[in-house]
Amino acid sequence: MATATGSGGMHVGRLLVQVGSILACIAFWQVASTLRLNLGIVTFRNVPPPTEVLQSLIVLLQSPKLLAHLGSSLGRVFAGYGVAALLGILLGFAIGRSRAASDVLLPPLELLRPIPAVAWIPLSILMFPSSELSMIFITFIGALFPIVLNTIHGVANVDRRLVASARSLGGSRAAILWEIVLPGAAPSIVTGLAIGMGTSWFCLVTAEMISGQFGIGYYTWESYTLQNYADIIVGMLVIGLFGMGSSWLLTTLGHVLMPWRSPMVAR
Amino acid sequence: MKAPRVNGHGVGLGRIAIEDASISLGHGDDASEAVAGLDISVAPGEFVCILGPSGCGKSTLLGALAGHVANSGGSLTVDGQAITGPSPDRGIVFQQHTLFPWKKVRENVCFGPKMRGIGKVVRRQLADELLALVGLSGFEEFYPSQLSGGMQQRVEIARVLINQPRVLLMDEPFSALDAQTRSMMHELLLDIWTERPTTLIFVTHDIEEALFLADRVIVMSRRPGRIVEDLRVPFSRPRPADIVTEIEFARLKRRLLLLLRPDQQSTTLHEYQSEHALAPN
Numbered sequence: 001m002a003t004a005t006g007s008g009g010m011h012v013g014r015l016l017v018q019v020g021s022i023l024a025c026i027a028f029w030q031v032a033s034t035l036r037l038n039l040g041i042v043t044f045r046n047v048p049p050p051t052e053v054l055q056s057l058i059v060l061l062q063s064p065k066l067l068a069h070l071g072s073s074l075g076r077v078f079a080g081y082g083v084a085a086l087l088g089i090l091l092g093f094a095i096g097r098s099r100a101a102s103d104v105l106l107p108p109l110e111l112l113r114p115i116p117a118v119a120w121i122p123l124s125i126l127m128f129p130s131s132e133l134s135m136i137f138i139t140f141i142g143a144l145f146p147i148v149l150n151t152i153h154g155v156a157n158v159d160r161r162l163v164a165s166a167r168s169l170g171g172s173r174a175a176i177l178w179e180i181v182l183p184g185a186a187p188s189i190v191t192g193l194a195i196g197m198g199t200s201w202f203c204l205v206t207a208e209m210i211s212g213q214f215g216i217g218y219y220t221w222e223s224y225t226l227q228n229y230a231d232i233i234v235g236m237l238v239i240g241l242f243g244m245g246s247s248w249l250l251t252t253l254g255h256v257l258m259p260w261r262s263p264m265v266a267r
Numbered sequence: 268m269k270a271p272r273v274n275g276h277g278v279g280l281g282r283i284a285i286e287d288a289s290i291s292l293g294h295g296d297d298a299s300e301a302v303a304g305l306d307i308s309v310a311p312g313e314f315v316c317i318l319g320p321s322g323c324g325k326s327t328l329l330g331a332l333a334g335h336v337a338n339s340g341g342s343l344t345v346d347g348q349a350i351t352g353p354s355p356d357r358g359i360v361f362q363q364h365t366l367f368p369w370k371k372v373r374e375n376v377c378f379g380p381k382m383r384g385i386g387k388v389v390r391r392q393l394a395d396e397l398l399a400l401v402g403l404s405g406f407e408e409f410y411p412s413q414l415s416g417g418m419q420q421r422v423e424i425a426r427v428l429i430n431q432p433r434v435l436l437m438d439e440p441f442s443a444l445d446a447q448t449r450s451m452m453h454e455l456l457l458d459i460w461t462e463r464p465t466t467l468i469f470v471t472h473d474i475e476e477a478l479f480l481a482d483r484v485i486v487m488s489r490r491p492g493r494i495v496e497d498l499r500v501p502f503s504r505p506r507p508a509d510i511v512t513e514i515e516f517a518r519l520k521r522r523l524l525l526l527l528r529p530d531q532q533s534t535t536l537h538e539y540q541s542e543h544a545l546a547p548n
Binding site: 159171183 | 353355368378379426
């Protein structure tokens with residue numbers, strides 16, 4: 001009882017410190033921007049204070065522009081990331097399970113892998129008929145490699161004794177792929193999907209800044225060119241929020257698809 | 268007790284014939300003989316323990332009987348049929364951690380019938396029967412990670428027995444358990460084997476375990492594994508747990524201990540690894 005309240009009290013205490021830390025950062029931001037603090041190498045002269053950002057955020061939330069921007073960003077991510085997830089898992093399975101497929105598919109992938117997705121932007125603008133497609137392509141490229149590599153890793157590292165057991169229990173090749181290799185590789189695949197989601201957002205925002213017409217990255221960059229400095233930070237916050245939301249979505253997906261990793265019943 | 272038996276499901280018990288069998292592991296220059304020129308015949312329904320030091324090729328031999336490792340010479344047959352690959356007719360239980368972690372206990376046990384295309388209702392009923400047999404009723408909805416090591420091995424046994432194998436192969440199935448759980452598992456295994464008889468090949472390096480369980484103890488030498496002793500265990504069944512304190516038990520134990528006394532050559536890491544390796548899938 002004493003320990004419970006003791007640790008409970010400690011828990012509340014730590015929470016207070018953590019929240020206080022965030023509040024202190026915001027307070028510093030407010031003070032630095034209103035005082036137009038200049039530290040020599042970095043200046044807060046053009047940084048709008050949090051109160052102003054909050055006002056801009058409220059304005060954006062009420063304007064129909066928000067839905068248009070978010071809609072086009074989400075549409076691109078879903079398209080590019082969706083194709084990358086599907087293709088990445090298929091490629092990863094083929095490469096991880098078959099030596100022939102690995103010999104054919106892996107060398108070109110390994111050659112392309114070191115090129116950062118954003119380096120593809122100019123070429124993709126040239127290659128695709130619309131800037132929409134080129135942006136989708138960038139999010140696709142960004143997500144593809146982490147998904148492929150983590151799937152290969154997961155498929156190749158499925159415990160061989162589990163496969164041996166399944167074969168001894170009468171499992172066919174197809175059944176082993178579905179019943180053993182897929183769930184065995186699932187944790188690694190979900191890790192790849194989560195990393196891919198992060199890079200996908202990163203690439204999308206960059207691509208939108210360069211060639212977009214709508215989208216949250218475009219909104220952020222447009223605010224800069226129009227000198228709506230508060231809107232820049234609003235854009236940044238929205239991007240961060242959606243990045244957080246999508247990674248939460250994947251963690252939840254992981255828990256739903258792999259209940260054995262966090263069983264609810266006590267031992 | 269020694270007469271060939273047929274179990275309640277009308278499935279015959281396997282007669283195993285190993286004739287001049289050699290098994291090599293690895294390829295090319297790395298290849299080494301795990302067992303050489305082995306001759307063993309096992310009568311239907313017999314309980315045979317294969318005893319040997321680690322690295323003697325006993326697990327490899329079991330892998331070959333399961334059909335996971337191919338023999339390089341001689342022949343391995345069950346009821347006259349050559350072993351060409353894994354089959355639910357020859358169930359194998361490993362040391363630990365080979366339950367499917369993503370399947371609940373019941374679904375693990377159901378795996379064999381599911382592969383044979385048996386409907387959900389029937390296979391679940393079969394699984395629950397087997398789980399009752401191994402004393403795990405009430406744990407059907409648990410994940411393997413929620414069970415103790417001994418309970419996990421009981422699920423393993425149920426999962427293999429649901430296929431009504433003609434041969435049950437066990438590869439040091441209890442060696443990861445604590446002493447008390449292990450001796451409980453010995454009695455449980457004998458009970459199960461009495462109720463659902465199969466031909467049983469049990470690999471171990473534990474002399475007492477072998478003497479307590481088996482009809483016959485076959486002792487293998489260091490690599491390449493050869494038979495150095497084929498001992499018929501004289502104790503009648505059912506065997507009380509305190510049989511291990513009898514004089515005759517101690518005498519046989521001493522005899523096997525001398526046979527197993529390690530000679531100077533020690534097992535290299537390489538030998539250990541290939542001993543525990545499985546064929547590529």
